[in-house]
Amino acid sequence: MKIENIQVLRGPNIWSVSRKKLIQMRLNLEDLENRPTNTIDGFYERLENLMPSLYSHRCSPGVPGGFFQRIQAGTWMGHVIEHIALEIQTLAGMETGFGRTRETKTPGIYNVVFTYLEEKVGIFAAEASVKIAEALINGDEYDLEHDIQKMREIRENTRLGPSTGSIVEEAIARDIPWIRLNNQSLVQLGYGKNQVRFRATMTEKTSSIAVDIASNKDETKRLLMEQAIPVAKGITISTIEGVDEAIRKVGFPLVFKPLDGNHGRGISINIKTHEEAVEAYEHAARISRKVIVERFVTGYDFRVLVIDNKMVAAALRDPAHVKGDGVSTIQQLIDKENEDPRRGYGHENVLTLISIDRDTLDLLEKKGYTLDTVPKKGEKVFVKSTANLSTGGTSVDVTDHVHPQNIFICERISKIIGLDICGIDIMAENLTEPLTENGGVVLEVNAAPGFRMHIAPSEGLPRNVAGHVIDMLYPPGKSARIPIIAITGTNGKTTTTRLIAHIVKNNGFRVGFTTSDGIYVQNHMMLKGDTTGPVSSEFILKDPTVDFAVLETARGGILRSGLGFGFCDIGVVTNIQEDHLGLQDIHTLDDLTRVKNVVVDAIKKDGWAVLNADNEYCVRMGKNAHCKVAYFSLHENNPIVKSHCKKGGIACIYENGFITIQKGDWKIRVQRTTLIPVTFGGTVPFMIENVLAATLATFLYDFKTEDIKISLETFIPSAAQTPGRMNIFNFRDFRFMIDFAHNPAGFKGIKAFLDHIDSPLKIGIIAGTGDRRDEDIRELGKLSAEMFDYIIIRQEKHLRGRTAENIVGLLVEGIDSVDKEKKYEVVPNEIDAIKHSMSLARPGTFIVALSDVIDNAIETVQNYQEQERNGTFNM
Numbered sequence: 001m002k003i004e005n006i007q008v009l010r011g012p013n014i015w016s017v018s019r020k021k022l023i024q025m026r027l028n029l030e031d032l033e034n035r036p037t038n039t040i041d042g043f044y045e046r047l048e049n050l051m052p053s054l055y056s057h058r059c060s061p062g063v064p065g066g067f068f069q070r071i072q073a074g075t076w077m078g079h080v081i082e083h084i085a086l087e088i089q090t091l092a093g094m095e096t097g098f099g100r101t102r103e104t105k106t107p108g109i110y111n112v113v114f115t116y117l118e119e120k121v122g123i124f125a126a127e128a129s130v131k132i133a134e135a136l137i138n139g140d141e142y143d144l145e146h147d148i149q150k151m152r153e154i155r156e157n158t159r160l161g162p163s164t165g166s167i168v169e170e171a172i173a174r175d176i177p178w179i180r181l182n183n184q185s186l187v188q189l190g191y192g193k194n195q196v197r198f199r200a201t202m203t204e205k206t207s208s209i210a211v212d213i214a215s216n217k218d219e220t221k222r223l224l225m226e227q228a229i230p231v232a233k234g235i236t237i238s239t240i241e242g243v244d245e246a247i248r249k250v251g252f253p254l255v256f257k258p259l260d261g262n263h264g265r266g267i268s269i270n271i272k273t274h275e276e277a278v279e280a281y282e283h284a285a286r287i288s289r290k291v292i293v294e295r296f297v298t299g300y301d302f303r304v305l306v307i308d309n310k311m312v313a314a315a316l317r318d319p320a321h322v323k324g325d326g327v328s329t330i331q332q333l334i335d336k337e338n339e340d341p342r343r344g345y346g347h348e349n350v351l352t353l354i355s356i357d358r359d360t361l362d363l364l365e366k367k368g369y370t371l372d373t374v375p376k377k378g379e380k381v382f383v384k385s386t387a388n389l390s391t392g393g394t395s396v397d398v399t400d401h402v403h404p405q406n407i408f409i410c411e412r413i414s415k416i417i418g419l420d421i422c423g424i425d426i427m428a429e430n431l432t433e434p435l436t437e438n439g440g441v442v443l444e445v446n447a448a449p450g451f452r453m454h455i456a457p458s459e460g461l462p463r464n465v466a467g468h469v470i471d472m473l474y475p476p477g478k479s480a481r482i483p484i485i486a487i488t489g490t491n492g493k494t495t496t497t498r499l500i501a502h503i504v505k506n507n508g509f510r511v512g513f514t515t516s517d518g519i520y521v522q523n524h525m526m527l528k529g530d531t532t533g534p535v536s537s538e539f540i541l542k543d544p545t546v547d548f549a550v551l552e553t554a555r556g557g558i559l560r561s562g563l564g565f566g567f568c569d570i571g572v573v574t575n576i577q578e579d580h581l582g583l584q585d586i587h588t589l590d591d592l593t594r595v596k597n598v599v600v601d602a603i604k605k606d607g608w609a610v611l612n613a614d615n616e617y618c619v620r621m622g623k624n625a626h627c628k629v630a631y632f633s634l635h636e637n638n639p640i641v642k643s644h645c646k647k648g649g650i651a652c653i654y655e656n657g658f659i660t661i662q663k664g665d666w667k668i669r670v671q672r673t674t675l676i677p678v679t680f681g682g683t684v685p686f687m688i689e690n691v692l693a694a695t696l697a698t699f700l701y702d703f704k705t706e707d708i709k710i711s712l713e714t715f716i717p718s719a720a721q722t723p724g725r726m727n728i729f730n731f732r733d734f735r736f737m738i739d740f741a742h743n744p745a746g747f748k749g750i751k752a753f754l755d756h757i758d759s760p761l762k763i764g765i766i767a768g769t770g771d772r773r774d775e776d777i778r779e780l781g782k783l784s785a786e787m788f789d790y791i792i793i794r795q796e797k798h799l800r801g802r803t804a805e806n807i808v809g810l811l812v813e814g815i816d817s818v819d820k821e822k823k824y825e826v827v828p829n830e831i832d833a834i835k836h837s838m839s840l841a842r843p844g845t846f847i848v849a850l851s852d853v854i855d856n857a858i859e860t861v862q863n864y865q866e867q868e869r870n871g872t873f874n875m
Contacts, residue, residue, distance in 0.1 A: 324375025397460025423449025533557025781814020
């Protein structure tokens with residue numbers, strides 16, 4: 001077997017719109033294509049022995065053990081690998097369930113698809129599942145536990161922490177989109193201008209001054225004391241000599257903690273001797289230059305969580321500990337405690353495994369114990385000095401038992417320090433009595449407090465504290481989204497995108513849009529290039545200045561990674577025509593329709609699919625759409641449109657020279673095509689189609705027809721506004737047009753336009769693209785022979801696996817099939833080809849460069865125009 005490719009899908013995709021996180025592995029079974037599982041001696045037994053938990057996989061029989069039944073009956077190795085990849089993730093603590101294995105058009109090559117929770121774990125599972133299958137086939141030993149532990153480690157290094165993750169999960173539950181902005185915990189909720197950002201449990205509303213105060217324990221303590229909040233008696237020292245002063249002023253027992261510490265690092269408690277005090281100071285000084293020394297207050301450790309100045313949860317925390325049984329050593333008791341199924345690696349379970357570190361050994365040493373000590377039966381032995389859950393501590397929810405006066409104190413503290421999300425550490429006998437009565441004190445105030453103890457307490461009621469964060473960030477009436485119109489299809493996507501963006505901008509929105517030539521915000525190019533994939537979509541959705549997104553969405557991005565957005569308000573499909581066939585398992589127009597249909601499937605249920613009624617594949621999409629559907633057509637009597645409107649549907653048609661909205665039986669004429677510049681006086685059918693699509697999409701978004709009309713009249717085809725889309729440059733004796741047409745359908749559109757051009761000599765500059773089928777390249781040559789009097793073939797780029805000679809040969813075959821006498825020549829370099837075409841021009845000549853490198857061609861022609869104006873133009 002051989003893995004040919006592994007792709008990570010991160011959005012709606014060809015396999016599933018709802019399951020956005022999928023691994024797609026292209027697997028070549030090689031000789032195993034002829035060896036199903038029932039022909040491999042001992043394979044079933046070895047698989048069952050290595051992974052007995054696969055019994056739970058029901059597979060197609062639909063019963064427990066169903067997958068094993070398939071193994072015994074005989075199934076292909078790609079199917080086996082799919083199930084192994086799912087199960088090893090589950091064994092590593094990441095529940096997954098969806099998978100598909102499908103053979104491609106190439107025999108023996110399969111797409112193995114399965115869900116993942118963490119991207120890097122998914123990739124590891126893909127590779128490991130193949131190794132496991134190979135070991136089982138060969139009868140080799142395999143260390144499965146090593147892989148499972150490795151996946152746990154990868155997960156802990158890459159996943160969002162429990163606090164961040166809980167906020168994201170709450171956002172998802174409320175249908176709020178999110179984007180992870182780095183490899184740590186920086187997250188964006190919402191899109192465009194409606195986005196908010198947070199990191200762990202600090203939000204963009206969190207005051208930096210408040211964080212500084214909370215980080216300085218001495219300053220925090222001073223502010224609280226001034227406001228009559230009970231705090232522990234103590235001083236701050238910065239030298240070893242200060243230890244004696246602290247002992248004298250505060251008195252034993254003591255607590256030492258670094259001024260700038262967090263997560264319990266560097267803390268020593270219940271210090272009772274001078275020797276212990278010196279050691280505790282040195283331990284804390286490794287973390288912070290200044291060390292706080294406080295009176296050790298006995299009682300219980302409580303954490304109160306305040307969000308948006310309201311108390312939302314409280315927990316009793318207990319440091320990691322074991323209870324003696326009179327027989328087992330402390331080491332054995334720790335091992336036994338770690339067998340608790342609630343404990344897991346990192347944050348995978350409610351509780352964390354207890355590790356042994358310096359803190360553990362120091363605590364034991366103070367009691368005169370070692371790991372080999374056998375505690376008395378019932379004796380509670382602490383093995384960590386702080387109650388952090390990340391070090392094995394436990395928590396008990398006590399939210400409903402907090403006295404109203406303590407609630408008042410905690411909410412007041414959050415305002416004194418100024419934190420929107422605030423964790424308050426309290427030492428007291430209980431929280432059911434006022435701190436002022438039971439002698440309890442506030443130990444610390446924490447910025448970015450952890451949520452884990454509240455969302456998954458060891459005992460008591462879990463609290464949805466993340467919900468309070470979302471309530472604060474998105475109060476009632478505040479939207480998290482911006483409107484999204486997505487445009488896909490074979491031809492016309494970019495012009496339709498630009499036209500829609502133009503209409504939206506003219507209606508007062510700050511629009512961001514992506515095209516095959518760049519990313520734009522308010523017509524300002526942000527990035528140059530083919531930007532029609534999910535990364536480009538995210539660029540727009542991350543921009544805090546954008547309040548409307550218009551996204552050209554090409555097949556390549558959908559196949560590579562899925563969509564860059566969860567769903568859109570309106571999806572436009574311009575047409576489905578032959579292009580890029582034979583690539584990435586897309587061999588037919590039905591295959592291509594399946595890819596483009598991802599956009600339609602991702603439209604909101606109350607959104608609109610805008611579809612081409614003149615294209616049978618678009619019509620098929622409409623019949624299966626789960627949203628509202630509207631059609632556009634060049635023919636007012638199109639039967640699909642007539643039937644659709646008869647039922648009260650909406651369409652946009654070309655009738656009697658007008659762009660017309662039809663709704664049921666009535667019509668609204670928007671504008672005559674002769675007055676819409678991009679249609680070139682109504683002579684270019686494919687441009688009229690683009691106008692129909694854009695008009696319908698913006699009408700459905702409730703823009704007024706009067707405003708749409710004005711925008712159509714002011715959208716001028718030019719190198720600035722529609723680069724590479726029928727850009728015509730006028731010279732004294734000839735005209736030069738540049739267009740991005742690169743497939744047969746595009747060439748046919750240009751041919752229809754040239755039929756209206758009166759010229760004594762039509763010269764065409766053409767090229768082929770190496771990743772198209774032979775018949776597609778021949779067709780380009782054939783169409784060129786039909787529309788040009790003279791042809792210049794240039795072929796310097798986009799060979800994509802072919803030789804220039806091969807592509808030129810196919811183009812010539814197409815030319816010769818129409819007219820063996822047709823004049824043509826080969827000029828490899830594009831700039832040379834442009835210059836040569838101009839040298840052939842005579843008065844009235846019309847030159848067309850069908851270029852796949854638009855920028856070079858436009859710049860070259862504009863330079864020649866400037867030379868002609870300056871009188872230096874000389875061919």
